[in-house]
Structures are given as C-alpha cells and as structure tokens.
Amino acid sequence: MIIKEIIVVEGKDDTVAIKRAVNADTIETNGSAVNQQTIEKIRLAQEVRGVIIFTDPDYPGERIRHIVSEAVPGCKHAFLPKTEAIAKKGKGLGVEHASIEAIREALRSVQQEMEELVTEISFQDLVDAGLIGGSQAKERREKLGLLLKIGYTNGKQLHKRLKMFKISQAAFAEALKEVIQGDYQK
Template structure:
C-alpha cells in the first residue's frame, strides 16, 4: 500500500488509481478546488504525506499549482499526455495500470525554496526554449525527467521546484544533443 494519500481530480481518477495500486485518494472535484478540500489535503500532508496526481492538461496544471502554493512539500506524479489519452480525452482515468504504477514510482518532491540547479540559459542551450523544436524537446526531456510536459517557463520552474541536477538534465537531453553534435 502507498503510504501517502494521492490527490486526483475526480471519481474516475480514483477508480483508475485503485485498480492500479492499493492507495487512498482525495478528489479535488475538478479545477474549482475549494477551501475544504485544501484543508483535507493539508491534514493529509501533515499526517501521511500527499502525492498530487492530476491530468496532464491545463486544468490539471492549475490544480497542481494551487495545491503546491497552499500545501508546500507535496510529492508529484506525472503522466505523459500520450499515456493519459484515449479517444481524444486526456485524463488519469484513461491511463493503463502500468502507466499509473510507473508514474507513482517516479514521484518528485516539491522544494519551492531550492536554488536553481538548471538555468534559463541551460534551457536555451538545449533548445528547450526559443527553438523550432522546443515544444517537442520539452516533451521528451519532461518525460525522461518524470516532470511532465509544460511550456518553457513552467518547465524552468519545475526544474527548480524538483531540484533537477545538471547531471540529470544533461542525461535527459543527450539523445537530441548527440544527434545534432552539439555540447552543453
């Protein structure tokens, strides 16, 4: 059984998580997360720890940001958009049991006060921002690092928040850096 309580968006997500692992969940009820839910999440964090496991879309990212701001120190699990998509619908409820287990095995802890390990210049040098293939590269690197896909600014913030080391970052960038013959 997973010790932490997993925060998901809705009932279908709870069903998907429980068919994949033995765990308890708190449902946010979607992106309109209220004070009562935040209070339960805060209590869960104090007593057992929390893993935030939201959909890899805009609404899921909004929920993740709200929880991170209101309840510091949470762990985060991420699914790729491809692993969470079925018939054009994106959500945790669409992921396979294997994808859910893998995401929960690769959780990251939110360290908001940490000094940046990866710089904005590192992202530019790797072509993750201001590059014709930046979005595709962020998707690949985000998947390799287990921090999910997001825009350039959010990607930078996630690298800081989850204390991604230079070594981890370079390893994740290696496939396309070697392909181009460039060095970081």
C-alpha cells in the same frame, strides 16, 4: 503496491483507476475550482501521511497541481505522459484512461517538491539548449519532461520544475543529450 501517501486526483473516475492499480487513498478536487475545504483536507493529509498530486496531463490538471502545490508546500508529484492518458476511442485525456501499469510507473517515479528552489541550471542554459525559443523547443521540452519524469511544461515552468525537484546539472545534461540524439536520429 501500497502507497502510504494520500493521492490528490481530479474526480471519481480517477479514484477508481488509482484503486485498480494500487492500494491507496485519494482526495478528489472535483475539478479545477479547488475550494478551501478541499485545501484544508489536503493540508491535513500532508501533515499526517504526505500527499502525491496526480492530475491529468492537460491545462486543467496543471492548474489544479499549481493551486494545490502553492497552498500545500512540500507535496510529491506523479506525472502521466499524455500518450498514456488518451482514451481508447481517442475522446478524452486523463488518469482515468491510463493503464494499470502506466499508473504504477507514474507512482514509482514520484518527484519530491523541494521548498527551497535551488538549481545549477539557469534560464539561459534552457535557451542555449533549444528548450526555449526555436522550432523544436516544444518537442524537446516534451521529451525532456518524459525523461526526467517531471511532466510537460512551457519554458518558464520547466525552469521552475527543475528547481522545484532539484534536478542536477548532470541529470539535466544526460537527459538533454538523449533528447538531442533523438532529434538527429529522425
């Protein structure tokens, strides 16, 4: 599998894991303190080949995703479920611990960030669906993020990502239906 875009990752171990799974070039941020020089490299990469942000499914990874996304609009995003990013011995979470197939699946399911933030789904729709507030909200958001391939978010970020990736009302409703059916099957 060849990836034409340049993949933004956190570090060297992530680059090694990506290169085991696909033929691609990477830019490493070397942690969550993304410097201006790295941002400039990512801007150039976006202009020339396009960029896929592929960070760990944890707080520092989301922070890097946010910093890069704000500085370089129009990036694509690959999301790895936490369950696919856990180290074999349970110590550590990240892209470097994912299987080759999990990395390939995340890259096949890349989401395109849209500069114009528009969605038919309101914040109130998320509240009404039990995705914000309530005892099952976090679990429902996790499942919805997996189904829509937009990663896990808090309530506010969920609304932003639904807009950013232009998730349609129909796609949202279908995924939500599956999440709610899963709740009843427990």
